[in-house]
Amino acid sequence: MIRIGITDDHKLFRRGMNSMLADFEGIEVLFEASNGQELLDELKKTAVDLVLLDLQMPELDGIATTPLLRAQYPDLKIIILSMHDDDQMIAHLMELGAHGYLLKDAEPEEVETAIRTILDQGFYFNERVSKAMLAGLVQKKKITPTFSHQTELSEREIEVLKLICQELTSQEIADKLFISKRTVEGHRNHLLEKIGAKNTVGLVVYAAQQGMI
Secondary structure, three states: EEEEEEEOOOOOHHHHHHHHHHOOOEEEEEEEEEOOOHHHHHHHOOOOOOOEEEEOOOOOOHHHHHHHHHHHOOEEEEEEEEEOOOOHHHHHHHHHOOOOOEEOOOHHHHHHHHHHHHHOOEEEOOHHHHHHHHHHHOOOOOOOOOOOOOOOOOHHHHHHHHHHOOOOOOHHEEEEEEOOOHHHHHHHHHHHHHOOOHHHHHHHHHHOOOOOO
């Protein structure tokens, strides 16, 4: 069972999201909060796997709450919810540690996909965000990630990296390359170490910087 917490200052939106998630098999909402401080208070009492976090809220908003969550609950997954489709803001929230970013008018199917992908793969960014936006930001030098110098990747590691950028799960990559899921995860860990990336999002940024996507 995937345990969810919803944080948004609009009660009607929280209730609507709660009702929608109730239709998804294996997903359960354990609590609702109206701002980041309420979320932090709830997490002291109730453990969840993932939080849906509104970007704009009174008292403690999504931008301020995200780094606090990463510091206090490093295994907790975070999906930012917003009405704003702003490239620089999305990039900033990724750097703060968000695992996904969804517009509030996203289809229910995408919300479910995002939740399951993040729990399985560690991140979710749709094609518009993870490819065009990331590549554009790197090329325009709006973000300047620091990676290990003189990184040499094997042909297999490059294959795995490109498939990660296509948002395939470890099992899907394993099936495509006819290797085990454990081997894929080994390649992923080696890529993180070689490149000097902190997470899978960093791998995507690196691939964009190198012209792989």
